[in-house]
Amino acid sequence: MSKPFEGQVAIVTGGSDGIGRATSKMLAARGATVVICARREEKLTEAKVEIEAAGGKVETVSLDVTDFDAFRDLVVDVAKRHGRLDMLVNNAMSTHYAPISELKFEHWRKDFAVNADAVFVSTQAAMEIMGEQGKGAIVNVSSSCGIRALTNMASYSASKAALTHFTACAAMEGARNGVRVNAIVPGQVQTASTEEFSEKAPKIAAMTADAIPAGRGGEPNELAEAICFMLSDAASYITGTALPVDGGKAAQLYMPYAYQG
Numbered sequence: 001m002s003k004p005f006e007g008q009v010a011i012v013t014g015g016s017d018g019i020g021r022a023t024s025k026m027l028a029a030r031g032a033t034v035v036i037c038a039r040r041e042e043k044l045t046e047a048k049v050e051i052e053a054a055g056g057k058v059e060t061v062s063l064d065v066t067d068f069d070a071f072r073d074l075v076v077d078v079a080k081r082h083g084r085l086d087m088l089v090n091n092a093m094s095t096h097y098a099p100i101s102e103l104k105f106e107h108w109r110k111d112f113a114v115n116a117d118a119v120f121v122s123t124q125a126a127m128e129i130m131g132e133q134g135k136g137a138i139v140n141v142s143s144s145c146g147i148r149a150l151t152n153m154a155s156y157s158a159s160k161a162a163l164t165h166f167t168a169c170a171a172m173e174g175a176r177n178g179v180r181v182n183a184i185v186p187g188q189v190q191t192a193s194t195e196e197f198s199e200k201a202p203k204i205a206a207m208t209a210d211a212i213p214a215g216r217g218g219e220p221n222e223l224a225e226a227i228c229f230m231l232s233d234a235a236s237y238i239t240g241t242a243l244p245v246d247g248g249k250a251a252q253l254y255m256p257y258a259y260q261g
Contacts, residue, residue: 003031004232009082011035011075013065013122014092016043018191019141022220023089023227028056030228032087035059035078037071065092065118066110075125084133087231088126090119090163091141095156108155115159116166123170123181131177137231138174140167140183141223144246147185164242171240180239182230187246188217211254214247 010027014020015036021043028034028051036058038044044060051058065071079085094114096107119140130136145153146160164183171181188194188208194217198205209216226245229235244250 004234005087005228006031008032008086009035009078009084010087010089010231011037011078011085011122011126012089012091013037013118014141015089016040016047016060018193019186019189019220019223019227020089020091021047022224023091024058025051025054025056026221026224026228027087027231028058029054033057033059033082035061035074037061037063037065037074038092039064065122066113068118068121071118072121072125075122075129079129085126085129086133086136088122088136088138089141089227089231090122090138092118093141093143093156094159095153097152097156099152100154103155111155112159112162115156116162119163119166123166127170127174127177127179127181130179131174133178135178136174136180137235138170138179138181139227139230140164140181141227142167142183142185142242144185144187144244144250147242147244147250167242168240175239180230180235182235182239183242184223184226184230185242185244185246185250186218186223187212187244187249189223190217190219212247212249213252216247218245218247 010032012020012024015024016038024034024036041062048058048060092114094111140163142164143160145157146164167181167183174181223245
């Protein structure tokens with residue numbers, strides 16, 4: 001396998017599971033030193049063992065991204081220790097499921113703290129470092145819920161919409177300094193949580209998959225490929241973009257009669 005990220009340094013938040021873990025593994029396999037930031041020690045250890053067994057270079061840090069001072073310090077420390085910071089993937093997420101009438105304000109704030117506030121903190125620190133280098137790439141993991149409305153997910157959806165627009169703003173400010181900032185916009189992805197839901201409610205899961213033009217949810221590796229592309233020099237003229245990686249869902253105008261017969 002070619003190693004387009006040889007000698008480069010990446011930070012991946014929420015990198016111990018799901019999309020983040022797949023991305024961490026892919027970046028390491030392609031030559032990067034990957035610093036994984038997540039809360040659960042056991043998942044961090046699993047990811048570290050897996051990446052190192054494949055010959056990758058990885059560091060793990062147990063950290064809640066809503067500890068904003070510690071999170072900012074992490075970004076700065078990684079750059080100081082390695083002499084550079086080439087890539088940042090803001091993948092950590094929080095979601096609370098409830099109708100607006102029942103949604104607790106602290107849950108609204110938690111989703112914004114993880115999905116938007118923490119991204120501001122890390123992006124601000126990373127853009128300063130990357131701007132001084134004259135080059136760097138940031139990818140924020142948004143959601144199709146930030147583009148289209150879904151009941152019972154107001155805090156998650158609104159925070160992801162904020163994240164997507166913040167991505168565009170950051171891209172405009174970073175462009176002249178060689179810092180690219182993009183987002184990917186996943187639809188349904190087959191992570192541990194979606195698989196657990198599928199086991200509990202197989203009929204609903206099947207209907208959900210059938211509503212996607214591709215007829216299935218995405219795999220973490222498919223999202224990781226999109227992230228790695230956006231981080232790579234192959235995307236050197238792409239910034240300020242929110243790329244749907246959703247099996248065609250964002251493009252779909254769903255009219256039930258059109259799917260009959």
